Amino acid sequence: DTGVSQNPRHKITKRGQNVTFRCDPISEHNRLYWYRQTLGQGPEFLTYFQNEAQLEKSRLLSDRFSAERPKGSFSTLEIQRTEQGDSAMYLCASNEAGPVYEQYFGPGTRLTVT
Amino acid sequence: QKEVEQDPGPLSVPEGAIVSLNCTYSNSAFQYFMWYRQYSRKGPELLMYTYSSGNKEDGRFTAQVDKSSKYISLFIRDSQPSDSATYLCAMSAGLSSNTGKLIFGQGTTLQVKP
Numbered sequence: 001d002t003g004v005s006q007n008p009r010h011k012i013t014k015r016g017q018n019v020t021f022r023c024d025p026i027s028e029h030n031r032l033y034w035y036r037q038t039l040g041q042g043p044e045f046l047t048y049f050q051n052e053a054q055l056e057k058s059r060l061l062s063d064r065f066s067a068e069r070p071k072g073s074f075s076t077l078e079i080q081r082t083e084q085g086d087s088a089m090y091l092c093a094s095n096e097a098g099p100v101y102e103q104y105f106g107p108g109t110r111l112t113v114t
Numbered sequence: 115q116k117e118v119e120q121d122p123g124p125l126s127v128p129e130g131a132i133v134s135l136n137c138t139y140s141n142s143a144f145q146y147f148m149w150y151r152q153y154s155r156k157g158p159e160l161l162m163y164t165y166s167s168g169n170k171e172d173g174r175f176t177a178q179v180d181k182s183s184k185y186i187s188l189f190i191r192d193s194q195p196s197d198s199a200t201y202l203c204a205m206s207a208g209l210s211s212n213t214g215k216l217i218f219g220q221g222t223t224l225q226v227k228p
Contacts, residue, residue, distance in 0.1 A: 101148075101216075103148075
């Protein structure tokens with residue numbers, strides 16, 4: 001399978017715990033995005049990487065959120081001290097360099113904070 | 115006011131009907147327009163991608179962009195029960211936005227009844 005992959009697919013955690021999600025983009029794609037989607041809403045942009053550089057972060061990405069892409073391949077998104085409001089689908093997308101704007105999404109990680 | 119407005123529906127049609135899905139937007143910098151299909155608890159799947167104004171056809175799907183009215187549409191001909199999903203419009207300012215991040219509508223839920 002050469003699509004975007006995300007792990008885990010579903011994570012249930014208790015409030016206050018830390019969680020980490022992983023995204024593996026399509027292999028030749030050097031741009032990687034994280035979005036968050038809540039029930040009944042469209043995805044909202046969180047952050048963007050070009051290779052290993054994090055070039056933009058949304059105001060939605062509070063200090064409890066951190067994302068990395070250490071070798072310009074896979075990326076991780078960590079949420080510290082989770083809150084019930086963090087419950088959402090976390091989506092990863094990727095695309096190629098240059099004037100290419102369509103993005104390809106993974107299946108998402110569904111986070112439930114109890 | 116949201117940058118991208120999309121009627122959430124739900125929209126229910128009989129099998130074989132022509133479906134019209136629409137989005138309006140306020141940011142004149144948007145140049146790249148996409149439609150995604152999302153099945154329940156899955157990641158968005160890219161359906162159509164268009165640049166600037168005009169029409170694009172792919173099988174039973176036609177995407178239209180009218181930049182003068184800031185209005186985009188997706189038409190589905192001969193709709194099938196397998197088309198039942200949430201349809202998301204997404205837009206990008208392209209080079210005006212260094213990241214090419216996507217701004218999504220809320221999504222329209224479509225049900226095609228056999």
